[in-house]
Amino acid sequence: MVTTKIIFLTVFGLAAIWFGWRVFRTSSMVRSALSLLTCLTILGLIFFVMQAEFLAVLQVMMMATEMSIMAIFMMMFMMDPGGMSGMDMTHQKNLSITLGTIAGILVIFAIGFADWGEIVVAVSDAEQQNRDLGMEVMKRSMMIFETAGTSILVAMIVAAATALPFKNKKK
Amino acid sequence: MIWIITIIVFLSSLYGIAVLERWSIYREWDFGYPIKVFSGIFVQEDIKPRKHDPTFFETAPILFIAAAFLAIGVLPFAAGVVPAGIATGALFVNAALAYIMVALLMAGWAPNGVYAMVGGWRFLGQLIAYSMPIVMTITATVMRAESMDMLKIVVSQAGLWNIIYQPVGFVLFYLAAMALAFLPPFDLPQAGSELAGGVFAEYTGKRLLLFRLGRLVLIFSLSLAITNFYLGGWQGPLLPGFVWTFIKTMLVAASLFWAGSFTPRIRHDHTLEWSWKYATPAALLNILWVGILLLL
Numbered sequence: 001m002v003t004t005k006i007i008f009l010t011v012f013g014l015a016a017i018w019f020g021w022r023v024f025r026t027s028s029m030v031r032s033a034l035s036l037l038t039c040l041t042i043l044g045l046i047f048f049v050m051q052a053e054f055l056a057v058l059q060v061m062m063m064a065t066e067m068s069i070m071a072i073f074m075m076m077f078m079m080d081p082g083g084m085s086g087m088d089m090t091h092q093k094n095l096s097i098t099l100g101t102i103a104g105i106l107v108i109f110a111i112g113f114a115d116w117g118e119i120v121v122a123v124s125d126a127e128q129q130n131r132d133l134g135m136e137v138m139k140r141s142m143m144i145f146e147t148a149g150t151s152i153l154v155a156m157i158v159a160a161a162t163a164l165p166f167k168n169k170k171k
Numbered sequence: 172m173i174w175i176i177t178i179i180v181f182l183s184s185l186y187g188i189a190v191l192e193r194w195s196i197y198r199e200w201d202f203g204y205p206i207k208v209f210s211g212i213f214v215q216e217d218i219k220p221r222k223h224d225p226t227f228f229e230t231a232p233i234l235f236i237a238a239a240f241l242a243i244g245v246l247p248f249a250a251g252v253v254p255a256g257i258a259t260g261a262l263f264v265n266a267a268l269a270y271i272m273v274a275l276l277m278a279g280w281a282p283n284g285v286y287a288m289v290g291g292w293r294f295l296g297q298l299i300a301y302s303m304p305i306v307m308t309i310t311a312t313v314m315r316a317e318s319m320d321m322l323k324i325v326v327s328q329a330g331l332w333n334i335i336y337q338p339v340g341f342v343l344f345y346l347a348a349m350a351l352a353f354l355p356p357f358d359l360p361q362a363g364s365e366l367a368g369g370v371f372a373e374y375t376g377k378r379l380l381l382f383r384l385g386r387l388v389l390i391f392s393l394s395l396a397i398t399n400f401y402l403g404g405w406q407g408p409l410l411p412g413f414v415w416t417f418i419k420t421m422l423v424a425a426s427l428f429w430a431g432s433f434t435p436r437i438r439h440d441h442t443l444e445w446s447w448k449y450a451t452p453a454a455l456l457n458i459l460w461v462g463i464l465l466l467l
Binding site for chain 1: 224227257258259262263265269270272273276277292296298299318319320444447448451455
């Protein structure tokens with residue numbers, strides 16, 4: 001059972017890396033956004049394999065919406081969204097590559113040398129996990145989530161308010 | 172045996188919805204219509220536009236129908252009969268439906284055609300706006316059941332259906348379902364008279380068949396979702412659970428077609444405006460309303 005899980009995790013992990021790589025191999029904003037969506041959806045499947053059901057479904061759901069929103073905004077505001085005019089939309093390449101490599105090495109070190117404690121073989125069922133998560137959110141982490149929730153709500157109201165046609169009402 | 176009944180319920184509902192769709196457009200009952208259309212499109216020549224995006228062009232129809240089927244996967248057909256019962260079923264319905272948006276974004280982009288692209292972006296704007304009311308109204312039903320398990324959500328309505336308990340949530344979910352299935356008056360992404368079929372304009376043959384079939388499955392999944400979230404699911408007197416699910420689902424599907432046939436097509440900016448300015452705040456108030464009722 002554990003071997004099967006490791007096989008799935010490896011295949012999904014490699015697929016996620018592949019699609020993550022594809023994001024930077026295209027000039028089309030839609031292809032890029034959908035490659036990123038596939039990469040992140042596969043991460044959701046990895047959570048499924050690790051029996052974190054709520055996290056998995058949430059990841060799969062949120063990424064579909066978020067990447068689509070990203071695609072529509074890139075289409076609206078990028079100068080060459082289809083990637084057909086041959087525009088190079090990258091910049092500061094050497095700096096990006098250097099920083100990316102350093103960050104990657106640091107992450108690998110952190111994963112390799114962190115004390116992860118004992119590996120948990122059996123996890124509680126999904127229903128119990130949902131309950132535990134709910135308790136966590138509504139007790140210890142309530143302030144953090146309430147602050148985040150209120151901030152998002154304010155942002156939504158502000159976005160709707162700025163869309164109102166007040167500026168056209170000249171007195 | 173249970174699964175054979177489930178498949179029969181599903182297929183007969185799909186057939187019924189296809190007949191209803193025909194009726195909603197031409198106002199005539201043609202019971203041979205689904206078979207005629209199926210065989211007609213099945214043998215139609217597959218025409219691909221020049222310079223299309225092959226990956227998206229092939230993936231879009233399959234993803235569209237797969238997403239609609241995935242949503243059905245977690246919805247109950249009778250007491251204890253769920254194709255795939257998961258503890259986060261209610262959230263999963265929304266997750267599966269989100270990929271309808273991705274499929275139509277692909278379908279709009281892939282053919283490299285103007286009508287399809289306009290239709291695709293319209294649909295994306297529409298569904299981003301209406302996914303908010305969908306997820307918020309589902310949250311309110313989850314609050315009442317104190318679980319995301321679909322079976323528990325249906326059981327929580329044993330005393331009083333959610334349509335009475337949270338009527339605002341029902342209206343919002345119903346309208347958002349119409350927008351999600353781009354049924355009239357929310358059919359701008361397809362807009363036959365203006366965009367010549369919109370997202371489906373450049374598709375022919377088996378790919379078009381997958382889209383047409385996928386839309387029927389989508390309407391079925393949304394009708395089944397409304398039945399389970401708001402109309403007490405399989406619960407009802409005398410008749411078996413399967414029969415109640417079938418009757419309720421078909422009535423919801425018929426009402427979706429019927430309601431749309433009396434309303435003019437809504438302008439795209441108005442569609443978005445109504446969702447962001449009115450439906451989303453109303454969905455938040457619905458959550459507050461259910462919270463107050465639960466605390467009383």
